[in-house]
C-alpha cells in the first residue's frame with residue numbers, strides 16, 4: 001500500500017513537471033517608438049512569470065523568469081532597435097524548467113508588463129513597455145487620460161511664446177492608423193494597411209510642412225502601435241487644430257472601392273460599413289496590444305465621458321464641415337465610395353478641442369485599388385487632396401491667432417504655368433473674386449504680375 005502510494009506520487013510529479021514545462025518562447029520582438037520601447041515575447045501558451053530589476057550595478061537590468069518555459073529562439077540573432085535596450089540575453093535560470101531573460105537597459109525606465117491572449121494569427125504574448133517617464137505610462141495617469149478635453153502641454157513641447165501666438169501656423173496632427181502587431185486590413189496580394197497609410201501620412205506631412213501657414217506632426221512615425229486614446233492625447237499635447245486619421249478600407253467582398261471620410265457620431269453607426277469600422281477600431285486595440293482594452297472592456301466609456309462636454313457638439317460640426325472640404329478635394333483625384341461625410345463612434349475622433357476626421361483613402365480589399373494605393377504617384381495625389389481640403393477649410397475658418405487669420409489679404413506673384421483657376425483653388429477663393437479685387441477684365445495673367453488675393 002505504501003509502495004503504491006509512493007509510485008503514484010512519483011508519477012504525478014513527473015506528469016506535473018512535463019505539463020508546466022510545455023510553454024515556449026518562440027520569438028522575441030522589439031518595437032521602439034519615440035516615447036517607449038516595447039519588447040514582445042511570443043509564447044505557445046499563457047505565460048507564468050515573475051520579474052525584478054537590478055539598478056544597483058550597471059548596466060541597469062530587467063530580469064524576467066518564465067516558469068515552465070523553454071527558449072525556442074536565438075537571442076543573438078535579435079536585431080536590437082531603439083535607444084533603450086542594449087542587450088537581451090539569458091542567464092542561469094532558477095530551476096531547470098524555467099528560462100531567465102535579462103534585458104540590459106540604458107537607464108531606468110518605467111516598465112509596464114502585461115499578458116495578451118491570442119488574437120487572430122498572433123499567439124499568447126508577454127509585453128513589456130519601457131517608458132521614459134513615469135507619467136507616460138498608462139495607468140499612472142488615469143486622471144490625464146480621462147480629462148482629454150483639457151489640452152495638456154507635453155514636457156518636451158515648449159509653450160508658445162507671445163510672438164509665435166500672434167502669427168502661429170495652423171497645426172495638423174496626422175495619425176497613420178494601426179501599426180506594430182496590428183496590420184490593419186490586408187489586401188488580396190498581401191499589402192498591409194498600416195504600411196500604406198504611413199506612406200500617405202508622411203507624404204501629407206511633407207506637403208503641409210511646405211506650406212508657410214501650416215505645420216504637420218505625425219502621431220506614429222514608425223511601425224509600432226499607439227492606443228487610440230494616446231493618439232488623441234498626443235494631438236492635444238501638440239495643440240493641434242485638426243486631427244486627420246488616415247486609414248484604408250476593407251470589405252468582405254472585393255467589389256467595393258473608393259474613398260470616404262468619417263466624422264464622430266454620438267450613437268453607434270447605422271450603416272454596415274460604419275459598424276464594421278467601429279468593430280475594427282476595437283479589434284485594433286486588441287491586436288495592437290493595449291493593456292486596458294483587454295483588462296477592462298468598457299465599451300463606450302470614452303464616449304460617455306466625452307459627451308458630458310457640450311463643446312463636443314461644436315467639434316463635431318467643425319469636423320463635418322472640414323470633412324466636406326476634404327471629400328470635395330479627394331473627388332478630383334480618386335473615386336469616392338461615399339460623397340458625404342459618414343458617421344461612426346470612434347475613439348480616435350473624440351477630442352472636444354480638435355476638428356477631427358478619419359479618411360479612408362480607398363479599399364485595400366479591392367485588387368485594383370490595392371495596386372493603386374501602392375503606387376507612389378497615387379499616394380502623393382491623395383495626400384495633396386487631403387491637404388487641399390484641409391487648407392480650404394482653414395481659409396474659410398481660420399483659427400484665432402494664426403497667420404491665415406491675420407493675413408486677411410495676401411499678394412501673390414504670378415509664376416509660370418499658373419492660371420486664375422489654379423490660384424482660386426489654391427487660396428480657397430473664386431476666379432470672380434480675384435478678378436474683382438484686381439479689376440481684371442480678362443483671364444490672362446503674365447509672369448511676375450502681382451495679384452491681391454482676397455480672403
Ligand SMILES: [Zn+2]
Nearest residue numbers: 177184247248
Ligand atoms: Zn484602418
